[in-house]
Amino acid sequence: MSMRIKHVVVLLAMAGLLGAGMGTAAARADGVPVAYNYSFWGDTVSSPAPYLPAALLNGRDLGVGPFKEPNDLFVTADGDIYVLDSGNNRIVVLDRQLQPASVIDSFVRDGHEDTFANPQGIFVTDDKEVLIADTGNRRIVHLDRQLHLVKVIESPESELLPANFVFQPVRIAADKAQRLYVLAVGVFDGFMEFNADGTFTSFIGANRVRVDPVELFWKRISTREQRSRMVLFVPTEFTSLDMNEEGFIYATNGDQWGETIKKLNAHGNDILRREGYFSPRGDIRYTASAGPSRLVDIDVADSEIYSVLDAKRGRIFTYNGDGHLMYVFGGLGNKRGEFNTPVAIERLGDDFLVLDKALGEITLFQVTEYGSTLNEAVRSYYRGDEERAVELFRKAVDMNANLEFAYSGIGKALLRQGKYAEAMQYFKLSMDQRNYSKAFQLRRKEVLREYLPAVLSAAMAVTAGLLLLKKLRKMLRRKGAATLE
Numbered sequence: 001m002s003m004r005i006k007h008v009v010v011l012l013a014m015a016g017l018l019g020a021g022m023g024t025a026a027a028r029a030d031g032v033p034v035a036y037n038y039s040f041w042g043d044t045v046s047s048p049a050p051y052l053p054a055a056l057l058n059g060r061d062l063g064v065g066p067f068k069e070p071n072d073l074f075v076t077a078d079g080d081i082y083v084l085d086s087g088n089n090r091i092v093v094l095d096r097q098l099q100p101a102s103v104i105d106s107f108v109r110d111g112h113e114d115t116f117a118n119p120q121g122i123f124v125t126d127d128k129e130v131l132i133a134d135t136g137n138r139r140i141v142h143l144d145r146q147l148h149l150v151k152v153i154e155s156p157e158s159e160l161l162p163a164n165f166v167f168q169p170v171r172i173a174a175d176k177a178q179r180l181y182v183l184a185v186g187v188f189d190g191f192m193e194f195n196a197d198g199t200f201t202s203f204i205g206a207n208r209v210r211v212d213p214v215e216l217f218w219k220r221i222s223t224r225e226q227r228s229r230m231v232l233f234v235p236t237e238f239t240s241l242d243m244n245e246e247g248f249i250y251a252t253n254g255d256q257w258g259e260t261i262k263k264l265n266a267h268g269n270d271i272l273r274r275e276g277y278f279s280p281r282g283d284i285r286y287t288a289s290a291g292p293s294r295l296v297d298i299d300v301a302d303s304e305i306y307s308v309l310d311a312k313r314g315r316i317f318t319y320n321g322d323g324h325l326m327y328v329f330g331g332l333g334n335k336r337g338e339f340n341t342p343v344a345i346e347r348l349g350d351d352f353l354v355l356d357k358a359l360g361e362i363t364l365f366q367v368t369e370y371g372s373t374l375n376e377a378v379r380s381y382y383r384g385d386e387e388r389a390v391e392l393f394r395k396a397v398d399m400n401a402n403l404e405f406a407y408s409g410i411g412k413a414l415l416r417q418g419k420y421a422e423a424m425q426y427f428k429l430s431m432d433q434r435n436y437s438k439a440f441q442l443r444r445k446e447v448l449r450e451y452l453p454a455v456l457s458a459a460m461a462v463t464a465g466l467l468l469l470k471k472l473r474k475m476l477r478r479k480g481a482a483t484l485e
Helices: 003-020 213-221 224-228 369-383 386-399 404-416 420-429 433-484
Strands: 036-038 044-046 051-058 072-075 081-085 090-094 100-104 106-109 112-115 121-124 130-134 139-143 149-153 169-174 180-184 191-194 200-204 238-243 249-253 261-264 295-300 306-310 315-319 325-330 342-348 351-356 361-367
Touching: 036 325, 051 351, 072 121, 072 342, 072 351, 081 121, 106 149, 130 169, 139 169, 169 238, 180 238, 249 295, 295 342, 306 342, 325 369, 361 369, 369 386, 369 404, 386 404, 404 420, 404 433, 420 433
Parallel strands: 121 169, 238 295
Antiparallel strands: 036 044, 051 361, 072 081, 081 090, 090 100, 106 112, 121 130, 130 139, 139 149, 169 180, 180 191, 191 200, 238 249, 249 261, 295 306, 306 315, 315 325, 342 351, 351 361
């Protein structure tokens, strides 16, 4: 099925929801069960829980004082956790055992103590250098691993920026070349890119302008004064970013109808693979009143696995590198494992941390056997360990028969192993027509290579026999003619 046809299926499913109020997914008040996935046909299907809440952390219990409207999290490769406690203008650092290690609330600049003002974003490099989007002070603060000031980036000057531009950074990331990528308030041209020395160079990855056909119609028939009061067609802002080990930027944006998740290369081109049943964007089934997911944070793990946070319904969606939805967990509410105002997610090993801004709490989710099996299956396939991938995908299917994309995973692993006929069977189960066609073509070539020599030999033998028979007939006719004479 082509992507266009898939989109038609989604629209028809949504139309059903709009007409009937709620569809198949309406078994509960919020419309969808907590643990679920989507089938090829867009139906909501039940799923084992991939993660379960294990602990609830807050500043009071940690002994550092209550968190006040925290906005961001960052986990380093060795497991240190940086909590951006925005309302208290500080950064609380926890070790891997979730115990307080230090508090960063000031730094020395030009011989004087300087502090933060409502910081919104944090990033820590591989060398433990700390980058803070100090939003209230309209600057970026760069500290080394000893927390000594490296540089401060204040409002940049460039012909690319309007004269009245106010620099308000809210999210930040850095690559291995120390280039900075900054999400700033009111910037619709993409992420702001800075050189290692803090010089602003350009914008990267601007979102396309999405035009509402109804709005466009009214603009065309309205007067100039009426048009001036209408919404302008401008690109949507990004809402978050993260960077993987290879330097690709993964980002979410506020475009409800476009591609809400992107993977940007060095040129700002979107290279995210969208080979799943539906384009990665959170929930595909929802009520008309609730609307689509509003993605506010993204976390990139190893093996091209990435997760996004839907602030509207408090859910975390995780996808593999091809864009297949692996699992969903979380939600809004008062129960353990639910949130009030989730704003940030980070992985701690194979576990998850979710930051709640309104409650000033961090929920630790521990991976279940099902979630761990699925994670390792995807990682094994990514590493090229096809035998292990097949084993783990089959184990995941045993735990969740509704996991259709696992059949595709088995098929891809078998395809790499050269088991084309068996791969075709699994691609058929997963409705993966593109890979089925690929396996079919390879199987056809394999059959031709296997039987073609024998077929050609037989054909040559038959041809030679026919030629010999023809020659014998001619000889017999000549002999017969000579006898008559």
